[in-house]
Amino acid sequence: MEAALAELERVQLQILRRISKLELSHLPQNAEPIPSSSPLTNGDASSDVEACLSNILRSNGVNDFIFKRVASDYYDWPLESRRDVLGAASVHHLCKSIVLVNTQAPSNVIDCSDRNNSKYYVVVVQYTARFNAETVKNFLYTVNNGKISKKKFN
DSSP states (O other): OHHHHHHHHHHHHHHHHHHHHHHHHTSOTTOOOOOTTSTTOSSSHHHHHHHHHHHHHHHTTOOOOOOOOOOTTGGGSOHHHHHHHHTOSSGGGOEEEEEEEOTTSOTTOOSSSSTTSOSEEEEEEETTSOOOHHHHHHHHHHHTTTOSOGGGOO
């Protein structure tokens, strides 16, 4: 069991490193890499991901952000405890991100370069609100000026 867990961790870290390299390869040419002496980088893969995300945010003009590490059982906590550890004003300020895959996209749509007909979409929803897929579908239909049928958005 211990060996299987170690192997799983090794594979996960390898995947995180590959994702980091892929993300870095898509940064604008003028984005400055974070120096290896940065407090964000201490050699582990999660720090590499933080560094990469920091670069992406800064290169897109976002300068006011913070990363917070939480316990592994964070998602088992009540919303009030999550609010407290994150320093949010209320539970209504807590959000979740949902990644949607456009399963009906043509085979030539493989990334997010066309925001109107992307392979992936990220929707940010308050924890205290309900996700409404129909609203997202209607939004994408409107963004595309009705050129793509609603049934194409799954």
